[in-house]
Amino acid sequence: MYSGRSCKEDAMESKNFIEHIIDADLAKGTCKEVVTRFPPEPNGFLHIGHAKAITTNAVIAEKYNGKFNLRFDDTDPSKEKSEYVEAIKEDVAWLGADYDGRVYYASGYFDQLYEKALELIRRGKAFVCDLNAEEMREYRGTLTEPGKESPYRQRSIEENLDLFQRMKDGEFPDGAKVLRAKIDMASPNMNMRDPAIYRIAHLHHYATGDKWCVYPLYDFAHPIEDALEGVTHSLCGLEFEDHRPLYNWVLEALEWPNPPKQIEFAELDLSNTILGKRRIRPLVESGIIDGWDDPRLATIKGLRRRGYTKEAIRGFFGMIGLSKSKSRVDIAMLEHALREDLKMKVPRIMVVSNPLKVVVTNWEEDRVEYLESPKNLENEDLGTRLVPFTREIYIDREDFMEVPEKKYKRLSPGVEVRLMNAYFVTCNEVVKDADGQVVELRCTYDPATRSGSGFKERKPKGTIHWVSATLHKEAELRLFGHLFLEDGNGEPQYNEKSKVVIPRAYVEMAVEDAQPEDKFQFVRNGYFCVDNKDSTPERLVFNLAVSLKSSY
Template structure:
């Protein structure tokens, strides 16, 4: 089946490789895979890989497998398996047939290891982990052979069977590939293929006590599934040599159309870390509330904060695919969500830092019902009902006692502003509390200005938002900022040194009456404040700030 056409914007070196493979007949179809280890929650870097693997397969009318490389039961959990499946689906992708697990292939992995032993290409080594590191040498100094490297084939078969039978202690021995201890590539200096783990596996239970290393299992899983293009990040570039060596030395998998590995640059995002280990430290040390804390770059955290699948897919396309590691500007991610929500999010009014405003010439006891559009550019969304009365709430920052300059567009004494979707008002006086803070503002309104533009030469440049007091709904607002103060927090051994103490500020204010029963997870643009969504994990009316507006309010 011919491939779909892709835009020049979407082109990358991987697509060029695939085009060549299809045109030469090396492959007749495209099969990719997304192979996460189920030892944590997915983050924005994984999202890039998901979009690339699933998107590439779809582009060529092929398919992508979701395969869990579950080869280390000491760090894995079914909780992570379920969360990963949920995240992939949420991003808008579906995998081919059933979810796959490397553990389903443990019998094949074991037989492959036995084949390498019989070919004198693997041996059981009783060096301790510290001794193995010492024997491996350095980048400038070649390694030296293990004293167990020249054991006979028969001895190694017997010893490997004993490993499988649980007759050795954990850490007592490992199965190593016999490659080249003088290789200029450290990963080729007799890498470990199997180790002993007396752990209950979430899929195979206690059937096995030996588990393959990732590098060994990964390439075999690709070959078993007929993957054509194994796409991974640059940190596995040297490991491609193990990938090729393993498949080339196993009779069942050394074929012209066997999988090949291609590496692209991983996503490093400003003011965030995509290290799974460091993300776990943030959770374990209670620097965040959990893996789905809206400040976390996890997919579940981004979802809870209000990011949409479309925005993350768009972000992945914007940053593209290359072979050069770099730090991605976080404003690209923020721009993707703004562009999406600007089109889809209905508008509403919320007062996050409320102060009472009394309109002295408005009739007492009267509550007026007004109409406001749900979206200024999309009439099909319809309208919502808002209210107006003698007493309303405005934001404290929208009034000043002393005008700072002639560009100031908000409310001050004897200055007119328009209330959003409502009347023009003019401030006349204010009260202060015992601490000297302004507590109440008094204004008058012009009843002839409802829905009208400035007339009779009156220039009303400022527009502020408000919420009518008697029908206002109390709400909590979680104002999220970047979790780190430094744009590259991963450079710190102790990332707590770079934490932003103001990454979460909680405010208590009001939203308009139309949001009384707003759907959980629903996104809104709170006019002049930014994009917010109702929190999925909190009781009551709690809104998470997703991102600010493109054009922030300036004086």
């Protein structure tokens, strides 16, 4: 039965399938303290799909008063950089995932991982293979045909130990040999057909330097790292489901007591954008987008730069929930979550992006009146702001029509409108240039309409926003749309109009002291955020976070 509370409140109270599994483990005593982790590879920047994994692991640990670890699975020195490590730390902290200083690295376990590989050899469960990459593919078989055992599979334990030691000592070139797990070449799961667990790579590692020339493969290192850290529940995306048998095999082969349990949930598939480093990197390198922090991307840095908040992102994950079934999520839901988060938080101010000058002819030339206006009509706690009203103001050109269409409710000759939070004005004269273009409107205002009885008794044609022509801040506006448009077949097409720049707009003085990532609602336009990269006190840059209208 519906409780009468919001759907969000109900969802927070209900338990997902992961929590039911953990409850059962706690009841059986196989787990005493819940420990989760987020294990990124430091070879790129995080996106919102990673944010789902981070949030899932962190929230589960928090809910059970457990621990959440951050671990860098830096086993591939060809792609990893310390710059990515620092960026990931920053993103995880910004998302509010509290790892309480517990930061681990696969590279910190290299000695232990090497010893565990030796242990598998001694147990007869791993062997050194001389097949090259192409031969290994041929021997592997297909989805319908079993693979063939390597001719090197029956090497003695002593020979394998000797060869693996020589691999470590740098005796062999890259690709000459690999260490493979000895499992089952007829397994229907291709990941179990004697997978490689160590390879030779004479590469400099950002953390360990040139100490190693053999590196563990992710599927071998990952379960051991989890076990070494005491992780109880390894929560990951559904793309790792086929890897779970190998995860379990490694720990069983090493006879690990009370091993961690891998549980998969559906990864995020979001419309109108792309996720995944392999798909984003070509866009960055080709210059189609402006880097990994481009506000059109769903990277954490891009979303943050655009104006998304951690509360909105977490709210979005609460809306879509956790399940085992993969489904495509409309990006409109993410945008809706941001509107819901910002609507009571941020001040509302006026901005004119396509200006038309208005001269209030019955207003004294040097007079300035500071009009007290609410910052947010829905949240009085935000207080008020002072808006300067002067003889010359700007309105948006779309708010004037010389020959108005039927039902037009803005300014036109002889028509009275309300200037938002100010006075009623009437257009008396239209000034044009030599080409016949309207360049100025001359209007009169009614002093009684700010707070007098006339304000209550008369109903103007409409209400329009405005900005003082002499007391304002200039700013650049960047209007962002969806990076990709989807055709009827769901195929993404790059949206050439996904970024529109308005180099000069006039904004209320209320933004004079705005700092990077400060957010505002621009009346009748949308929610905007001060760009955290290009904006300066001298030249403010605002990014459109989300429009006011929702399609959700």
